[in-house]
Amino acid sequence: MNEVIQKVTAFIIRERSGAKELLVFKHPTAGVQIPAGTVEKGEDIETAVKRETYEETGLQLVEIENYLGCFENELKNNQRIIAETTQVYIEPNLTAIPYKRKLLKGLTVDYRST
Template sequence: MSELQKVTILVTRENSNSNQKELLLFKHPGDGIRIPAGTVEIEETSLEVAVRETMEKTGLEKFKVVKCIGVTEIVLPEDQYVVLRSTKVYSRPNITSFDWASFRKGIYVSYKRQENDFIQVTYDEYNKISNSDYFTYSITGWVSRDILTKK
């Protein structure tokens, strides 16, 4: 198993009127108030991701990268995984079974059971706008073990 790397960017500016630093926040249509962040792609450095995501999420073209604040490694609980790359979801624990759904890279799934090189997992899509106790849909299926990670 490998790991999924994410980058979070703090974009600040000096307010000339108050001499205070301001932090850039934006409203994501389906995910509330956010700061720029993104996933490290293959052969991409954290710095390259920070620059790319800042441009994509904010529209800024001119800015100065000041420093890396730090790195945190998170190991998920025993019953949770994160999807390393987009994948098909199968009805049975083999690739010849019906592939009826797909998971995108970066989502969290819950472990159900394992058979050979496949793990049965569940993904629940929660309604993030009105009530976090309500979920929109749930997908349970089999995925290849090598596309899941705990880091």
Template sequence: MTQEMVEKVTAFITRERQECKELLVFEHALSGVQVPAGTVETGEEFAEAVTREVWEETGYQGQIVRLLGEERQDLPDSQWAVLASAPLRELPKLDAVPVARDEVLGNSVRRGLVVRSEREEGDWLYIVLEDYNLEVEPPRMLRSIGGWIPRVLVSRSIHRTYFEMCLLDETPQRWEHFAEGRYTFHLYWQSLEAHPRLVNGQQQWLERFHEALMSSPIDDGFR
């Protein structure tokens, strides 16, 4: 098993309005309320990655205020993080045909995804790519597609780096942004003092850094 880890970044975008610290969040069509986050591309620096993610998910340029922290997450036995994009194949061999394409999920995995494995054969894993509605509890599976990928393309570890950021331009209180080539994100500012509710996982990140985010004033130029 490879020891390489998938690198991910998270942006807590803040601003001050009338002496109130606010956090920028967005509502995803299927995955609930989130903050910008994503996977570091090959050869990309963390600062470049988090700035890119902010642009892609908000439509605005961002600037790093400070590094909040970092952590390593070791996945359970049945889960793997994808190190490199690859097609799902019907059989465990490189010349096997790709599985039938799913309308939403496609027939490949991309770098950074966390997938579930069902079995292995030699240097291959049969993995399942799943799409969930995270706005219900417990999350409800909407669709799934499975296939074989080389085991060398996955890892059991994820390294996350967290940043506080600000936007370089003034924004509305609410706006929409078309992201990922298929989703319309509904973005809005929320009071940090009111403890915004994010999707599972991200909520734990916010709770970890909430006190630090509240205690540090920023100068975003628009007070």
């Protein structure tokens, strides 16, 4: 049986001047991102979200308001998931789609080291 690797993602929103803003940051090599990372051994999800948020943004006093859900993928040996670039809309409009459908979209590929 393969080892389970848990990941977390934080959608941090603030209201400023009557508008909602989603916190993003620019990673030196990976581009614009939202806080996310791997759950450490023995760590619960809430602690992992807060730790990743602190490590990537410096924010310490964050509270989790909503749990958006989770999904599991069991992959065969030598398979990986490549996630699709995603747009997240804070306010629904004509081009918005439900977040779960869009965020879960990806491509499974066979991986072979050379």
